Amino acid sequence: MQTYPGYTRKANYYETDQMGIIHHSNYIRWFEEARVAFLDFLNLSYQTIEQAGIIVPVLEVTSKYKEMVRFGETVRIDLFIEKYTGTRLDFRYEIYNHENQLVTLGESKHCFLSKENNRLISLKKSHPDFHRVFQDYADKNSKK
Amino acid sequence: MQTYPGYTRKANYYETDQMGIIHHSNYIRWFEEARVAFLDFLNLSYQTIEQAGIIVPVLEVTSKYKEMVRFGETVRIDLFIEKYTGTRLDFRYEIYNHENQLVTLGESKHCFLSKENNRLISLKKSHPDFHRVFQDYADKNSKK
Amino acid sequence: MQTYPGYTRKANYYETDQMGIIHHSNYIRWFEEARVAFLDFLNLSYQTIEQAGIIVPVLEVTSKYKEMVRFGETVRIDLFIEKYTGTRLDFRYEIYNHENQLVTLGESKHCFLSKENNRLISLKKSHPDFHRVFQDYADKNSKK
Amino acid sequence: MQTYPGYTRKANYYETDQMGIIHHSNYIRWFEEARVAFLDFLNLSYQTIEQAGIIVPVLEVTSKYKEMVRFGETVRIDLFIEKYTGTRLDFRYEIYNHENQLVTLGESKHCFLSKENNRLISLKKSHPDFHRVFQDYADKNSKK
Numbered sequence: 001m002q003t004y005p006g007y008t009r010k011a012n013y014y015e016t017d018q019m020g021i022i023h024h025s026n027y028i029r030w031f032e033e034a035r036v037a038f039l040d041f042l043n044l045s046y047q048t049i050e051q052a053g054i055i056v057p058v059l060e061v062t063s064k065y066k067e068m069v070r071f072g073e074t075v076r077i078d079l080f081i082e083k084y085t086g087t088r089l090d091f092r093y094e095i096y097n098h099e100n101q102l103v104t105l106g107e108s109k110h111c112f113l114s115k116e117n118n119r120l121i122s123l124k125k126s127h128p129d130f131h132r133v134f135q136d137y138a139d140k141n142s143k144k
Numbered sequence: 145m146q147t148y149p150g151y152t153r154k155a156n157y158y159e160t161d162q163m164g165i166i167h168h169s170n171y172i173r174w175f176e177e178a179r180v181a182f183l184d185f186l187n188l189s190y191q192t193i194e195q196a197g198i199i200v201p202v203l204e205v206t207s208k209y210k211e212m213v214r215f216g217e218t219v220r221i222d223l224f225i226e227k228y229t230g231t232r233l234d235f236r237y238e239i240y241n242h243e244n245q246l247v248t249l250g251e252s253k254h255c256f257l258s259k260e261n262n263r264l265i266s267l268k269k270s271h272p273d274f275h276r277v278f279q280d281y282a283d284k285n286s287k288k
Numbered sequence: 289m290q291t292y293p294g295y296t297r298k299a300n301y302y303e304t305d306q307m308g309i310i311h312h313s314n315y316i317r318w319f320e321e322a323r324v325a326f327l328d329f330l331n332l333s334y335q336t337i338e339q340a341g342i343i344v345p346v347l348e349v350t351s352k353y354k355e356m357v358r359f360g361e362t363v364r365i366d367l368f369i370e371k372y373t374g375t376r377l378d379f380r381y382e383i384y385n386h387e388n389q390l391v392t393l394g395e396s397k398h399c400f401l402s403k404e405n406n407r408l409i410s411l412k413k414s415h416p417d418f419h420r421v422f423q424d425y426a427d428k429n430s431k432k
Numbered sequence: 433m434q435t436y437p438g439y440t441r442k443a444n445y446y447e448t449d450q451m452g453i454i455h456h457s458n459y460i461r462w463f464e465e466a467r468v469a470f471l472d473f474l475n476l477s478y479q480t481i482e483q484a485g486i487i488v489p490v491l492e493v494t495s496k497y498k499e500m501v502r503f504g505e506t507v508r509i510d511l512f513i514e515k516y517t518g519t520r521l522d523f524r525y526e527i528y529n530h531e532n533q534l535v536t537l538g539e540s541k542h543c544f545l546s547k548e549n550n551r552l553i554s555l556k557k558s559h560p561d562f563h564r565v566f567q568d569y570a571d572k573n574s575k576k
Contacts, residue, residue, distance in 0.1 A: 012317070012320070012321055012324070013161060013162070013320055013324060013334065014161060014167050014169055014317045014320055016161045016162035017157065017158060017160050017161065017162070018157070018160035018161070018162065018163075018164045018165075018215060019162075019487055019489070020162045021162075023158050024460065024489075024490040024493060025158055025457055025458075025460040025461050025464070026457075028456065028457040028460055029300070029302045029457050032300070032301055032302055032457070033300055036300070036301060036360075045360070046301065046359075046360070047359070047360050055451055057451070057456075057497070057500075058456040058497060059496070059497055060494070060495065060496045060497065061456060061494070061495050062492070062493070062494040062495075063492065063493050063494075064491070064492045065489065065490060065491055065492065068489075071162060071334075071335070072324075072333070072334070072335050156461070156464070156465055156468070157464055157468055157478065158461045158464055163343055163345070168316065168345075168346040168349060169313055169314075169316040169317050169320070170313075172312065172313040172316055173313050173444070173446045176313070176444070176445055176446055177444055180444070180445060180504075189504065190445065190503075190504070191503070191504050199307055201307070201312075201353070201356075202312040202353060203352070203353055204350070204351065204352045204353065205312060205350070205351050206348070206349070206350040206351075207348065207349050207350075208347070208348045209345065209346060209347055209348065212345075215478075215479070216468070216477065216478070216479050301449060301450070302449060302455050302457055304449045304450035305445065305446060305448050305449065305450070306445070306448035306449070306450065306451075306452045306453075306503060308450045309450075311446050313446055359450060
């Protein structure tokens with residue numbers, strides 16, 4: 001399985017604030033965009049997961065701001081599976097600007113819940129096909 | 145029935161853009177906040193309407209920007225029922241700053257849809273109790 | 289001068305609301321994304337305009353919602369210069385989904401202001417090079 | 433000096449996502465709202481600080497989600513100075529729902545920068561009056 005090449009996007013005008021930079025809250029949304037694109041890359045889209053009756057809430061998110069990003073800049077968001085246990089899924093993010101300078105570091109922690117009863121799901125038990133996709137990617141892509 | 149006294153809120157930092165003013169898209173959200181507060185004022189909350197299986201989508205929205213609003217300014221959003229027919233509900237909005245200067249004008253047009261089948265609902269027929277609330281307010285509060 | 293081919297993007301998860309569709313306020317932001325991409329297409333980027341001391345505020349915006357858009361859908365935003373006078377610039381937008389169905393119609397009206405004193409600028413007089421770009425595009429691309 | 437009584441606000445419709453809950457990115461914005469209200473409470477508004485040529489960027493933010501918040505719920509955001517050194521200012525946040533249940537925990541780390549040259553500022557040296565406000569509050573309000 002190939003390594004995810006990262007998700008690229010441009011900083012929007014409406015994402016700036018009066019400091020003249022991208023408002024810090026937007027990076028949390030960029031992490032989500034990268035996550036969604038990563039799941040597409042795995043051929044296990046968020047839509048597929050939701051249609052299987054599973055929601056993947058965010059339990060925790062962290063963002064560390066190294067450098068400012070400005071309107072119009074193109075950034076690349078690299079994403080790594082930090083931990084996958086079958087019941088928990090943790091991501092790490094690195095955002096780079098067009099000069100390949102690390103501008104933001106992030107983490108997000110997730111679990112799997114049944115849409116029906118909001119209970120924790122073990123993907124390993126309930127959806128072994130989904131489980132294998134995450135497990136395979138995690139195995140074959142050692143952390144940077 | 146009393147006239148709605150308007151909805152008051154402060155402009156947030158994250159709502160600014162690099163022009164140093166509130167980004168124009170946020171006013172559309174402020175209209176919604178005023179609408180939700182107006183429904184609470186009528187004792188017919190949006191939650192009540194949704195729990196009755198009705199959704200109230202926006203068909204059209206317009207915003208005209210007269211004056212800029214800046215971070216930290218307190219604004220009052222006045223809301224008027226422009227038209228109510230039992231199947232359609234149109235609002236008009238006027239946003240005033242702390243000097244009572246008109247800063248923004250808006251309009252939004254809505255219908256009522258069944259959550260179940262996404263079909264148009266006549267509130268007049270299906271929910272006469274809800275209908276009476278809107279009709280009464282519209283009748284007793286002539287347009288400015 | 290070629291006709292702008294439209295701006296393509298995907299609907300993000302964070303742009304949905306509890307109705308299960310893209311929240312109506314986000315289309316106003318998508319119009320802006322299309323505008324910014326259009327200026328890049330003209331080789332007259334928003335950054336270039338701002339660096340010349342000009343801001344291009346939104347005077348009015350309208351959005352008409354025909355069909356819902358859902359998370360993950362790819363949309364194309366076509367943009368037309370509706371009016372250009374040297375002092376005023378009005379755009380029209382048409383958003384199409386992946387089935388080429390018209391989902392949203394929009395308009396935005398703009399003027400040019402001096403960053404320094406917030407006064408109206410005639411691009412025709414003050415920045416004839418910028419003026420020519422808009423005039424040429426408007427001339428060569430008659431309205432649909 | 434009195435203890436900050438917390439910042440109260442309602443969850444907006446446009447802050448929900450298709451999971452039917454408040455999207456996780458919005459809490460980062462609520463932390464900012466609480467911060468701005470806290471500075472007002474200290475009579476040292478963000479505007480005052482910015483007008484003195486100081487910006488207070490976010491270096492790091494964390495949010496831990498314990499319970500979901502839904503549209504229309506009123507939440508109270510308690511804020512604590514976790515660390516204040518004259519050059520660094522760290523906050524901790526606790527968000528409670530109307531049943532006084534802890535729903536979200538957060539942290540944000542900040543520094544002070546000169547608007548002019550983007551260099552780090554020691555508030556203690558450059559603005560002893562501002563310094564005293566933060567120092568006094570931190571001293572008199574021991575951590576929970």
